[in-house]
Amino acid sequence: MEIHRYEKIWLAGALLLIVGFIATISYGAVGAGIEMVDDDGGQIEPNAISDHPKFSEPGTYKTGENEYDVYVVAYQFAFDPGTSDPIRVPANSEVTFHITSRDVVHGFEIVGTNANTMAIPGQVATITVEFGEPTEYGLLCHEYCGSAHHAMEGSIQVVPQSQWNESMVVN
Amino acid sequence: MATFVDRYPDEAKVVQASFAVAFIALGIGAFFGLIQALHRTNILRVIDSVDYYTLLTAHGVLLALVFTIFFLVGVFTWAIAKGFERPLPDIRLTWAWFGLMTTGTVLTAVAILAGLVPEIPMSADVLYTFYAPLEAHPAFYIGLAMFIVGTWMAGADWFLAYRDWRGDNPDERIPLQPFMVLTTMIMWYVSTLGVAVAVVFFLIPWSLGLIETVNPLLTRTLFWYFGHPVVYFWLMPAYLLWYTVLPKLAGGRLFSDPLARVVFVLFVLLSTPVGIHHQYVDPGIAEGFKFIAMTNTMFLLLPSLLTAFTVVASVEHGARQRGGEGYLSWLGALPWRDPAFAGMALAGLMFAAGGFSGMVNAGMNINYLVHNTLWVPGHFHMTVGTAVALTMMAGTYWLLPQITGKTVYSRPIGLFQVVLWFIGMVFMSNAMHRGGLLGIPRRTAEPQYQNFDFAAAVGSVGEIRMQIAFGGLLLFLSVVFFLFNVAATWAEDRVDTPVDDTIPAPLSPPSGAPLILDNLALWTGIAVVLVVLAYTLPLASIVTDSGLLGSSPGFPVAISLEALAEAAASALPHVSLDAAAGLRPLDVAAEAAETLEVSR
Amino acid sequence: MRQLSPGLFLVLVAFTIPLAVEFRTVAGFFGFDLPFISMILFEVVLLAILTGVYVLGRLTPDEDTATTS
Ligand code: HEM
Ligand SMILES: [Cu+2]
């Protein structure tokens, strides 16, 4: 098969570009340690969330020095916690969110950040986020979940360490 | 020489009918698109926010499935008859698949649009991705299944034509256009298997109440098994036109026939084992599987990059045939006045830009920033919404005369219309990309929230909204001009040679292509192996984790009374009064809460 | 001056729009926050140049570009 010289150069360039993309993304995943949402969170029975040791009482759990777990249940059309009560975490902490849905597929996006995951019934999504200075973030559902999807929102309060107290954690 | 309609009058009727359905879908879909663009930017709200999702479902289904695929079956039927130089084996089979596809479309469309009429107890506001456990009326799924089976029959029709042709021409190379059709259909058979299993084995029985529950991650994964290759299914008719028609319109001929074949074979192999890239942020799928999908996706860039080269080289060749000179000034020698050429060239250019935003999406970790934001519709309105849709509209200006025997009513209107589409899309999709970077979500009737605002880096959110709405308006006008032009063409009188429909032979002829390229069975086999490799483990682990049928019962989009009451109780305190006025479900919810109180 | 066909002129007009829209983004990238009106002004300037070229080309038709498209 006859391949024109320019075509060969182009082909080589294209392959180089592709390999380059894969290399940078692999570096991001392995070297820089950008974590992906994966199957770590395990499964949960969506109709029996109240039997789960943590999801039955969703909220912030302290797991270590400056380390917290936040359990969030998404449902048509709210986050619990998040919507009626904001999610509260202390400033300068490392927080792992555990998110599931008790009905349909929802999304979980901390507005203006790349903390972004799906909430799929039967699955638990986990994402770990570093919080810095005290502030407030918006929270929204970014997957269509029914006719009031646009009303599904909430907030996350990053509370100053000085104001952080026992009543803000479940355990 | 007689044109297509004279040589293949029966086939021409099928192509005409397919185009007619496609254009009706385009008109309705574009109208809904305009309403959406105005509604979600809060410029003009003529519908309730609840109905927004009904229109959005219709917009997705009518444009991304009905318009594109009906146009595709029209072009492919044309390409098969013209390329094999013989009529289709049995025109009754041809009408049968057309009938099945159309019936399916009508069923699905009725199920969706019934959602606008509260009196009809039917709704399917599940968007064109229909993620379970949101549940639609069974007619929605059944219509989709009929539509897909119709496309399978169409493929069978074209393969039968191939068999007949092969019988008479045992030693010839498959002509290029039919080669493109057949490889595309192989890809389609391999990839629609996923959605067919999801719909026929799980969603239809579930919506009919024959099975209680589904596994949402499983049906979702099966959907995306099909959801990426469908992108190439949309794109292949555009590629067919870019490879075989655009060079001719530019005044030249295709650069290399063998490379065109290589590109289509690559699509057969790589289109399917990538679907998990739409699930980068899904829980329940191990990172390794996502990684495999990512690398395959990156390699899938290759055929498109090769296409860019071949198409640009062929167009340049055409320009030089027309007397173009210099490094860049040959561009001026191209037939920009021809709407078919100008439209396709603009579509190709927009595709290059769409390709860049696609590379961002494909980056597993950058994807976190843009997943499910407005960035995504920004991206695919450049690709399917322009590279494909605009190529189809432009191609119509060259194809319609052949299948009707009538000259285009107005080429200036045609040119104006394709340019208007390009301009409209620049506004709309650029602003959507920027909005997405700020975190504004897609698929949302009202991306205006009580708890927070979006912060713009350059300009303001208000500007972004204006640009989306303005762009949407131009796009809609462009469709109006297009449909007017098509209808007026159809109303003209027949002439002898409405358009020059010869396609010159490529510079590098097919004889240079290795014979193995025409070995369709081999490529099918490899494609299946790659799919098995990429999907067996993820599917197996999803099934072992949560069971084949999972444990999710169906949920209506219009929520149950109890959930309504709860939504009212939890959300209302946060919602300011005037914002609540737009939210019908919350009004209803407040009422429901009262009713519940009473009945207790 | 090279003669522009009306078709090419229209297509070039279309190309000025992404230039104008992105002009501000690029400026923002370099730290200049330009107001919305600058985008419109930039577009007007581009259109003026294009129209100028087009009109001049029409006024001085040259013989060798016989290929009208
Ligand atoms: C008149 C032209 C068009 C306008 C004004 C328009 C407008 C829009 C808007 C504003 C959205 C975003 C809705 C949202 O996420 O909330 C949207 C979504 C979409 N559009 Fe278009 N569009 C047009 C043409 C097209 C074409 C030609 C196609 C494909 C061939 C297309 C395919 C889609 C799809 C697949 C979606 C996503 C639906 C979903 O999220 O479920 N659109 N369109
Ligand atoms: Cu939602």
Ligand SMILES: [Cu+2]
């Ligand atoms: Cu994809």
